[in-house]
Amino acid sequence: SEVKKIAVIAGDGIGPEVVAEALKVLKKTEELFGYAFETEQALFGGIAIDERGTPLPEDTLEICRSADAVLLGAVGGPKWDNNPKELRPETGLLGIRKALGLFSNLRPAVVFDCLKDASTLKPEVLEGTDLMVVRELTGGIYFGDKLRRQGEFGEEAVDTCVYNVTEVERIVRQAFEIAGKRRNKLASVDKANVLETSRLWREVVNRIAPEYPQVELEHVLVDNCAMQLLRRPSSFDVIVTENMFGDILSDEAAMLTGSIGMLASASLGEGSYGLYEPVHGSAPDIAGQGLANPIATILSLALMFRLTFGYEAAAAAIEAAVAEVLDAGHRTSDIAVDKSKALSTAQMGDLIVAAI
Amino acid sequence: SEVKKIAVIAGDGIGPEVVAEALKVLKKTEELFGYAFETEQALFGGIAIDERGTPLPEDTLEICRSADAVLLGAVGGPKWDNNPKELRPETGLLGIRKALGLFSNLRPAVVFDCLKDASTLKPEVLEGTDLMVVRELTGGIYFGDKLRRQGEFGEEAVDTCVYNVTEVERIVRQAFEIAGKRRNKLASVDKANVLETSRLWREVVNRIAPEYPQVELEHVLVDNCAMQLLRRPSSFDVIVTENMFGDILSDEAAMLTGSIGMLASASLGEGSYGLYEPVHGSAPDIAGQGLANPIATILSLALMFRLTFGYEAAAAAIEAAVAEVLDAGHRTSDIAVDKSKALSTAQMGDLIVAAI
Numbered sequence: 273s274e275v276k277k278i279a280v281i282a283g284d285g286i287g288p289e290v291v292a293e294a295l296k297v298l299k300k301t302e303e304l305f306g307y308a309f310e311t312e313q314a315l316f317g318g319i320a321i322d323e324r325g326t327p328l329p330e331d332t333l334e335i336c337r338s339a340d341a342v343l344l345g346a347v348g349g350p351k352w353d354n355n356p357k358e359l360r361p362e363t364g365l366l367g368i369r370k371a372l373g374l375f376s377n378l379r380p381a382v383v384f385d386c387l388k389d390a391s392t393l394k395p396e397v398l399e400g401t402d403l404m405v406v407r408e409l410t411g412g413i414y415f416g417d418k419l420r421r422q423g424e425f426g427e428e429a430v431d432t433c434v435y436n437v438t439e440v441e442r443i444v445r446q447a448f449e450i451a452g453k454r455r456n457k458l459a460s461v462d463k464a465n466v467l468e469t470s471r472l473w474r475e476v477v478n479r480i481a482p483e484y485p486q487v488e489l490e491h492v493l494v495d496n497c498a499m500q501l502l503r504r505p506s507s508f509d510v511i512v513t514e515n516m517f518g519d520i521l522s523d524e525a526a527m528l529t530g531s532i533g534m535l536a537s538a539s540l541g542e543g544s545y546g547l548y549e550p551v552h553g554s555a556p557d558i559a560g561q562g563l564a565n566p567i568a569t570i571l572s573l574a575l576m577f578r579l580t581f582g583y584e585a586a587a588a589a590i591e592a593a594v595a596e597v598l599d600a601g602h603r604t605s606d607i608a609v610d611k612s613k614a615l616s617t618a619q620m621g622d623l624i625v626a627a628i
Numbered sequence: 629s630e631v632k633k634i635a636v637i638a639g640d641g642i643g644p645e646v647v648a649e650a651l652k653v654l655k656k657t658e659e660l661f662g663y664a665f666e667t668e669q670a671l672f673g674g675i676a677i678d679e680r681g682t683p684l685p686e687d688t689l690e691i692c693r694s695a696d697a698v699l700l701g702a703v704g705g706p707k708w709d710n711n712p713k714e715l716r717p718e719t720g721l722l723g724i725r726k727a728l729g730l731f732s733n734l735r736p737a738v739v740f741d742c743l744k745d746a747s748t749l750k751p752e753v754l755e756g757t758d759l760m761v762v763r764e765l766t767g768g769i770y771f772g773d774k775l776r777r778q779g780e781f782g783e784e785a786v787d788t789c790v791y792n793v794t795e796v797e798r799i800v801r802q803a804f805e806i807a808g809k810r811r812n813k814l815a816s817v818d819k820a821n822v823l824e825t826s827r828l829w830r831e832v833v834n835r836i837a838p839e840y841p842q843v844e845l846e847h848v849l850v851d852n853c854a855m856q857l858l859r860r861p862s863s864f865d866v867i868v869t870e871n872m873f874g875d876i877l878s879d880e881a882a883m884l885t886g887s888i889g890m891l892a893s894a895s896l897g898e899g900s901y902g903l904y905e906p907v908h909g910s911a912p913d914i915a916g917q918g919l920a921n922p923i924a925t926i927l928s929l930a931l932m933f934r935l936t937f938g939y940e941a942a943a944a945a946i947e948a949a950v951a952e953v954l955d956a957g958h959r960t961s962d963i964a965v966d967k968s969k970a971l972s973t974a975q976m977g978d979l980i981v982a983a984i
């Protein structure tokens with residue numbers, strides 16, 4: 273069958289360790305399902321700053337562009353936190369999102385059975401929580417003009433938040449599509465009582481809504497959403513929102529599940545292209561020790577199979593293998609009750625590979 | 629003693645009911661402590677839109693300006709939600725904040741003993757949670773230029789977020805002062821890895837910090853803060869942040885305590901002037917039925933005594949009376965376990981008055 277090209281960005285911290293396990297899973301699916309993948313490693317983030325003097329080298333972009341999808345481990349760490357802007361991993365992250373046109377960030381927040389108790393929320397409140405934040409990723413205040421100037425009251429800084437109807441339409445339409453394939457509920461989050469961009473956002477949502485009559489739509493103000501996520505998390509299905517609100521709310525939503533270390537995410541552009549990465553960060557404190565949990569990265573690969581390649585059977589097989597290994601009681605130290613029995617990153621990866 | 633002038637804005641929904649109880653408390657403190665208050669009612673919000681065609685009539689502003697402090701019940705309701713911008717209660721709210729120079733919004737999030745179980749968080753996580761969000765209230769994206777225009781990709785909307793050093797300095801300094809009178813911990817929340825206004829913010833915080841060597845400072849990114857509030861709420865003391873982030877985080881913080889219906893807030897300007905209001909909204913669904921809980925409004929009055937008038941003894945007496953009434957098991961329906969035994973708004977007010 274057709275060879276699929278995957279750009280692999282191991283990145284910083286625990287990135288290389290967790291990506292290595294996902295690549296074992298990739299290889300196993302080649303054997304089992306007859307797929308053919310071609311992977312190419314690319315430098316990105318802190319390591320690219322160190323080795324190439326920029327977080328996003330041009331050839332990394334080329335490798336990503338010529339691939340069908342990107343698998344990313346994690347980037348960043350305290351080492352680069354005080355660098356000037358052009359030499360910071362986040363600058364690379366914003367750059368790659370824009371350069372690859374990844375306008376839509378899907379961040380599922382689900383509760384893993386084995387982690388039910390890891391949440392700080394009461395189990396009865398959490399029961400049934402399974403939501404997806406669809407965050408606009410290439411617009412808004414992240415990418416608008418920024419400046420410093422002298423004003424009447426001393427130096428001032430300016431950030432500009434801009435959205436056009438085209439940008440809003442494409443993300444909102446995608447969110448309606450996703451809701452239509454889930455539980456048919458969409459919450460559009462904005463601050464339309466204050467922001468002009470939010471009023472435009474809400475107009476577009478209301479204009480598109482009639483195309484999806486089966487999807488129940490609610491408009492929720494961002495401050496209220498931050499509360500409702502705590503009060504009734506299980507009542508949400510899909511939440512769609514702009515870049516900055518999505519950054520905040522998706523982290524809140526992921527954290528309330530208690531499963532943040534196990535969550536996968538996808539950043540999609542036009543067509544089937546996508547970048548896949550775990551929701552968790554680069555965890556510099558445990559890097560290089562074989563302690564990291566590779567499951568979020570492995571589930572990110574499953575998401576790539578499903579959303580970019582349409583390999584639903586393999587995606588489901590990977591997810592089932594993860595569930596089976598967890599059900600059998602196997603744990604890495606982050607999710608182990610008895611840390612002394614915790615598996616290493618590679619042991620967990622091997623067990624999942626074996627279970628597929 | 630000197631006569632203190634209080635502008636009283638009953639507002640919409642349950643506003644008039646809860647304010648009426650706070651005024652009974654005010655009267656009782658005149659008798660007990662020999663204070664002299666002069667109150668003047670002012671129209672504001674939805675009721676002002678209905679009766680005067682604007683949410684913030686000029687004479688309301690005059691009444692507020694000539695007073696020493698403002699007590700506000702609540703404003704807004706579905707009746708005005710689809711009005712054009714100039715005829716919406718929120719527009720009045722933003723207008724009054726700006727006109728009165730109320731640049732600092734203090735929103736305490738504490739757990740009331742009698743409401744420990746009302747939170748969706750596990751009690752052991754919540755244990756000891758007592759934090760204060762200090763939100764900048766008259767700057768940022770709320771008040772920057774807004775516009776619509778035709779762009780390359782159709783209509784677009786723009787919001788501008790602006791902060792100057794003077795605006796940041798005064799709120800940050802106030803937050804350090806407050807932290808110095810509490811547990812000496814300050815978390816400054818920004819998105820300095822993306823926003824220029826946040827970088828300015830962080831510079832100012834770092835420049836002022838050495839003036840408060842006893843206060844332990846941490847910088848927290850807004851997305852991380854949304855997570856840490858859930859993970860370790862009791863580790864926060866004072867959180868200072870810009871307007872939009874403060875809107876979201878203060879609601880999240882209030883909700884996680886489970887006590888949102890009991891929380892008071894203050895909006896302060898230069899000097900001792902302040903506007904005091906409950907954190908909860910106008911609750912149109914229960915308005916006019918005598919069901920509302922007046923405690924948050926009564927505690928807002930106590931906060932006025934403390935912060936504007938320096939009447940610490942009376943403030944403490946009111947707070948002790950509230951605690952006593954709650955300890956004795958008295959509840960309004962929102963916090964009653966057995967709703968059939970719930971008190972009315974006026975009964976709760978009378979009990980607190982009697983207990984002072």
Ligand SMILES: CC(C)[C@H](C(=O)O)[C@@H](O)C(=O)O
Nearest residue numbers: 362363365366519821822851
């Ligand atoms: C690192 C930062 C720039 C980034 C963002 O704000 O988008 C991160 O928080 C995320 O959510 O991917």
Ligand SMILES: CC(C)[C@H](C(=O)O)[C@@H](O)C(=O)O
Nearest residue numbers: 465466495718719721722875
């Ligand atoms: C009603 C709205 C404009 C207001 C705000 O966003 O400031 C409210 O949410 C608040 O927090 O007081």
